[in-house]
Amino acid sequence: MNFTAILLDISEGVATLTLNRPDKLNAFTSQMHEELREAMKRIKADASVRALLITGAGRGFCAGQDLSERMMDPGVPKADVGDSLDKNYNPFLKGLRALPMPVVCAVNGVAAGAGCNLALAGDIVVAGRSASFIQVFSRIGLIPDAGGTYVLPRLVGTARAMAAAMLAEKVSAEQAVEWGMIWKCFDDDKLAQEARALAKQLAGSATKAMALTKKAIYASWSNSFEQQLDLERDLQREAAASSDFREGVAAFNEKRPAKFTGR
Ligand code: T3D
Numbered sequence: 001m002n003f004t005a006i007l008l009d010i011s012e013g014v015a016t017l018t019l020n021r022p023d024k025l026n027a028f029t030s031q032m033h034e035e036l037r038e039a040m041k042r043i044k045a046d047a048s049v050r051a052l053l054i055t056g057a058g059r060g061f062c063a064g065q066d067l068s069e070r071m072m073d074p075g076v077p078k079a080d081v082g083d084s085l086d087k088n089y090n091p092f093l094k095g096l097r098a099l100p101m102p103v104v105c106a107v108n109g110v111a112a113g114a115g116c117n118l119a120l121a122g123d124i125v126v127a128g129r130s131a132s133f134i135q136v137f138s139r140i141g142l143i144p145d146a147g148g149t150y151v152l153p154r155l156v157g158t159a160r161a162m163a164a165a166m167l168a169e170k171v172s173a174e175q176a177v178e179w180g181m182i183w184k185c186f187d188d189d190k191l192a193q194e195a196r197a198l199a200k201q202l203a204g205s206a207t208k209a210m211a212l213t214k215k216a217i218y219a220s221w222s223n224s225f226e227q228q229l230d231l232e233r234d235l236q237r238e239a240a241a242s243s244d245f246r247e248g249v250a251a252f253n254e255k256r257p258a259k260f261t262g263r
Pocket of ligand 1: 023024025027063065066067068070081084110112113115134136140142145
């Protein structure tokens with residue numbers, strides 16, 4: 001499959017997935033979803049990939065579902081948006097959560113609707129200073145989807161999540177950092193370079209430990225303290241069985257930088 005609605009580049013251990021419909025602020029179409037499915041297959045199958053970077057082409061990150069695919073022309077059966085979530089958005093978001101490597105989202109402009117919640121699905125989210133986040137759904141009579149009602153209150157608390165969802169006000173990148181919704185923001189002209197450097201740093205880290213860290217931290221959202229301690233014990237056993245653990249300890253004792261291989 002040739003990609004047009006997205007771009008996929010794999011180099012230096014980093015897969016960079018760029019949403020590529022800049023004239024429509026990278027709104028999701030069925031074709032884009034099809035290409036994203038294929039891209040995720042390729043990323044998972046490529047053992048050289050140790051970090052995923054997601055960004056948008058042009059002035060936006062992603063404006064959510066392309067609403068021209070949801071025109072309600074008389075006589076045309078209504079799209080079943082539940083089916084669209086089941087078939088497109090939810091598997092993609094579950095795939096990102098389960099991906100055994102860090103996912104960095106570099107939000108280069110407006111992130112609205114499902115585009116906002118895709119941005120928040122990154123394990124580490126960075127943004128350009130002029131970027132913004134909008135839970136735009138209420139403006140068109142929908143509820144936040146693509147994980148928004150799960151992730152947002154956990155990141156920023158119920159009060160902010162509820163107001164963001166009901167009022168659909170723009171949250172600036174700086175405000176998002178202040179709220180703990182994202183990790184950092186950078187000057188717009190530095191974002192691509194900073195995000196790439198971050199993804200490369202992660203790609204050179206102990207990938208197994210990264211994958212297990214993300215598993216543990218997300219599991220903590222629904223675990224008790226006791227369950228979480230048990231999970232840490234189990235996952236730490238797995239991490240300690242990796243050659244990267246041996247390398248990390250050897251490098252420390254030999255006073256040299258570790259050379260992690262991701263195994
Ligand atoms: O249906 C299902 O499958 C269920 C899943 C739903 C998930 C969802 O994401 S629902 C939410 C859908 N998204 C929206 O409602 C956002 C609509 N867009 C906007 O509100 C604004 O565009 C923004 C606030 C994001 C940005 O505003 P602004 O002023 O910076 O840009 P603009 O001029 O509105 O947009 C630029 C172009 O992109 C424009 O096209 P044109 O006129 O130049 O040819 C605009 O129509 C197009 N565009 C932006 N968002 C969408 C879009 N076209 C189609 N669908 C969009 N979502």
